[in-house]
Amino acid sequence: MSRKFEAKICWLSETQGGRKDIPLGDKYAPIIKLTKTQHKSNDFWSVFVFNKKKISRNETLSNIEYLSDNAPDNLSVGVEFVLYEGSKMVANGIVLREIMC
Numbered sequence: 001m002s003r004k005f006e007a008k009i010c011w012l013s014e015t016q017g018g019r020k021d022i023p024l025g026d027k028y029a030p031i032i033k034l035t036k037t038q039h040k041s042n043d044f045w046s047v048f049v050f051n052k053k054k055i056s057r058n059e060t061l062s063n064i065e066y067l068s069d070n071a072p073d074n075l076s077v078g079v080e081f082v083l084y085e086g087s088k089m090v091a092n093g094i095v096l097r098e099i100m101c
Contacts, residue, residue: 009093
């Protein structure tokens with residue numbers, strides 16, 4: 001079972017090439033790419049994103065977790081990432097804490 005994390009996500013506006021609206025609910029599954037050099041993998045993986053709280057016009061506190069149990073174990077506090085819908089970048093974020101179940 002994949003680990004769950006809380007992240008702060010900054011969504012690109014439609015004029016910046018992002019989404020028209022921030023996705024709400026628990027069915028949003030974009031592609032994640034880690035951006036820090038300590039994670040040299042070029043792999044792209046799908047994640048579940050649940051936007052639980054809007055903290056500004058374009059920022060949310062969100063829960064994230066990999067869809068696949070075979071995904072790498074490379075998410076941790078402080079890891080920065082970018083979210084994509086296909087080849088279109090829609091957001092960037094940072095992992096704030098692990099959610100202990």
